[in-house]
Amino acid sequence: MDERTDDVADGTTTDADLAGARPAAADRDERDLVDDRAGHDDLDARIDAVRRDVAALHAELVRYGLVVWTGGNVSGRVPGAELFVIKPSGVSYDELAPENMIVCDLDGRAVPGSPGSERSPSSDTAAHAYVYRHMPEVGGVVHTHSTFAVAWAARGEEIPCVITAMADEFGGPVPVGPFAIIGDDSIGRGIVETLSGHRSRAVLMRGHGPFTIGVSPRDAVKAAVMVEDVARSVHHALEAGPVEPLPVDAIDRLYERYQHVYGQAGDERR
Ligand SMILES: O=C(CO)[C@@H](O)[C@@H](O)COP(=O)(O)O
Numbered sequence: 001m002d003e004r005t006d007d008v009a010d011g012t013t014t015d016a017d018l019a020g021a022r023p024a025a026a027d028r029d030e031r032d033l034v035d036d037r038a039g040h041d042d043l044d045a046r047i048d049a050v051r052r053d054v055a056a057l058h059a060e061l062v063r064y065g066l067v068v069w070t071g072g073n074v075s076g077r078v079p080g081a082e083l084f085v086i087k088p089s090g091v092s093y094d095e096l097a098p099e100n101m102i103v104c105d106l107d108g109r110a111v112p113g114s115p116g117s118e119r120s121p122s123s124d125t126a127a128h129a130y131v132y133r134h135m136p137e138v139g140g141v142v143h144t145h146s147t148f149a150v151a152w153a154a155r156g157e158e159i160p161c162v163i164t165a166m167a168d169e170f171g172g173p174v175p176v177g178p179f180a181i182i183g184d185d186s187i188g189r190g191i192v193e194t195l196s197g198h199r200s201r202a203v204l205m206r207g208h209g210p211f212t213i214g215v216s217p218r219d220a221v222k223a224a225v226m227v228e229d230v231a232r233s234v235h236h237a238l239e240a241g242p243v244e245p246l247p248v249d250a251i252d253r254l255y256e257r258y259q260h261v262y263g264q265a266g267d268e269r270r
Helices: 003-009 015-019 040-063 125-134 147-155 164-170 186-195 217-240 248-260
Strands: 073-077 083-086 102-105 140-143 202-205 209-214
Touching: 040 073, 040 083, 040 217, 073 125, 073 217, 083 125, 102 125, 125 140, 125 186, 140 217, 147 202, 147 209, 147 217, 164 217, 164 248, 186 202, 186 209, 202 217, 209 217
Parallel strands: none
Antiparallel strands: 073 083, 073 140, 083 102, 140 209, 202 209
16 A cells, blocks of 8 residues: 555545545546635535545435435535435445445546445446536435335336426426336436436436436435325326326426525525
């Protein structure tokens, strides 16, 4: 191990120092992973804050019944740095903690020697990284296998906007993205191609399940909770018979109200 990695072992080097390190692998981009204006000390604090936030938000997926076993994942962009934090792959939700979250660059590579990097990052890391590279406004990404949203994804059907809760949260139908197999950029590309310029913060990846985005990890988790809620409601409505989409002007008015009036002035989506 080089001196820098040795320092990590005894705690004298932090994420920030490593995140500022020139990429170790020769084939890495020469881009700077750190916003120089911010400085390293502040960066370490920002990374720690995202670690805490992302670790805590995984408990919300369990709380709302959106995942089973080790399925699903949450990530959060580190403000002012070309980095994001994501959970380790296949680790029990009971074990997840800030110190075992994994800091990755925007190519989805774990920062060498950073706390948690001894484990493999989520198997969806490439998808999350693709979204962060191509949607700079996105601060958080979530994936779940929540039952009703997965059922709509299995059928390859968008969820029609037939209730005001959908107009509020998604500004229209929840769209379906392409069938894509994990292992390269195809899931991430499907998310970006479907959601770029779209009001919805949720996409039903065909044959797989929901991915959601947000201005923050918490915003993306909220979208994951709400897409499962509306998927369930609309499914049950359809069981009783046909449904009618809301009028477009009503959807527009409800969406605008929800973005700019609902909640408090300091809310993050304002
Ligand atoms: O859906 C997939 C992959 O796309 C699951 O493996 C995913 O929910 C959980 O994987 P990770 O534990 O994050 O590696």
